[in-house]
């Protein structure tokens with residue numbers, strides 16, 4: 190009986206959602222496009238077109254992709270933005286630097302991400318990455334390209350109704366501040382956090398001014414628990430490195446406050462905070478609860494916890510990446526990204542706040 194009431198309730202909700210979404214004109218879920226900004230957690234191959242040492246365009250990367258083979262994703266298969274595009278029933282965003290990123294192909298979304306980049310433009314600068322300022326400038330170029338195809342009014346509508354995902358920030362800590370005595374001398378941890386949050390505030394307002402209204406922004410993950418950091422700290426038992434996680438947790442609290450303040454200043458800006466930290470920490474520390482066998486040891490890599498790079502062809506590669514939370518020393522497996530993207534799509538307020546993707550779709554922008 191209860192089950193029946195439940196499914197009727199779901200039906201009613203779905204109907205209401207369909208009505209609220211204004212009888213979508215576009216295919217699928219009525220979302221015209223997905224635009225992606227960030228680092229290697231969302232890069233789907235821009236790095237292949239850049240002269241940079243940060244690469245993943247060799248086997249065994251992409252071993253479980255369809256079709257199998259390296260794509261430039263730092264993963265065995267799909268990353269979170271692939272799952273989001275598939276859910277939205279739109280093509281996966283084209284890589285900004287790919288030759289096919291022109292004409293009608295950009296109308297369903299573009300991926301501007303660059304592995305090694307961060308919130309700060311200095312992060313990854315030595316590696317020739319596309320910094321976040323550049324990624325946003327490139328979005329402006331794409332906007333002009335869209336206007337030239339469908340006109341200003343339709344472009345505004347398209348950008349307003351599209352979904353945006355920002356996933357970055359890890360490199361600002363583990364590959365920059367944490368390794369850089371000059372930065373540490375210049376900024377206390379608190380001042381560095383303030384600098385990052387100020388940059389985020391500016392960049393999110395820039396995105397708003399371009400016309401974006403529906404943005405998901407990832408928290409930092411528990412960086413002190415990734416295999417690379419366990420090796421760096423000489424961990425014996427594999428427990429998380431607390432001194433790496435402390436500023437991460439503080440940043441995540443600050444990020445939520447920054448987003449709340451922007452929402453207050455711009456009530457028509459739907460900015461959702463994605464809690465990557467807690468679900469990933471749970472997966473790492475209690476892998477069996479989520480059906481994983483290994484929490485803090487990567488599928489491909491070298492050394493203890495496989496916390497050294499996954500190098501072709503010498504590194505060990507596990508048979509079944511689905512058993513692992515981590516694909517390489519730093520990056521999740523496809524299965525982990527599946528869980529994290531499900532949280533974005535339909536997770537509770539614990540995982541995505543104030544709205545998940547389904548709720549955002551149901552609300553008119």
Ligand SMILES: *[C@@H]1O[C@H](CO)[C@@H](O)[C@H](O)[C@H]1NC(C)=O
Nearest residue numbers: 310311314319320321322323
């Ligand atoms: C960010 O990228 C732009 C464009 O490539 C470049 O001009 C600028 O110097 C970069 N910023 C830093 C701090 O490297």
